[in-house]
Amino acid sequence: MDIERIKEKLELREQQLRIMAEQLSEHLATLATNDQKIQELDERFNFLEKEAKKKQEMLNQELANKEILLSQLHSLESLFEGSVAKKEKQVLKPKINEEFKTTSNFVEFYSKIQFQPQVNSFKNFPQFPDSFDTKGIDLGLVKSISSGKIDIKTELKKMGIEI
Structure with missing residues (x-):
């Protein structure tokens, strides 16, 4: 067992x-x-x-x-x-006003002044009368820029150009 x-x-x-x-x-x-x-x-x-x-x-x-x-x-x-x-x-405004009085269209006016691109420098431009010959240039845009309603720097940023 x-x-x-x-x-x-x-x-x-x-x-x-x-x-x-x-x-x-x-x-x-x-x-x-x-x-x-x-x-x-x-x-x-x-x-x-x-x-x-x-x-x-x-x-x-x-x-x-x-x-x-x-x-x-x-x-x-x-x-x-x-x-x-x-x-x-520099005194730009008197020069611009003087050129404006002796010019009949925007292209000629623009070429007469020695304009350097600057931020908000278009504010120095005088108000253009409606009879001013723009030769195809958007007069409303020019007036808006010259009156300061459009900020050039902002518009350039919208187009992708940084200043």
Whole structure:
């Protein structure tokens, strides 16, 4: 009886060991699969990290280029503002009024005055009478500009031109 009981215990223990061996092999297979997934994710992460660094470098370069352009724009603006201030100090209105009195059409009038493009400089233009020959020029636009109803800088921005 002792021998049979020992055999039963050994068989039971053998079954338990087989079950444990199967579970262990399943766990090892799961670990191998997980390890492979981890390696794939690690490779993907390294790739994405390299791509992110490249894009960051490109963005930094683009930002540096834009900062250079912005500083150049500020330099041009200050030169332009200095030019505008210098021109505004000159007496333009009497000269424009004098030319206006002796001219019969806008094109001739415009070519006689030495006009430098400036922000809001059209405000110095006199009001044009309706009989003034414009030779195809939009007189309403000219009047709006000369009266200051239209801001040249705003209109240029609408057209995509920054001053």
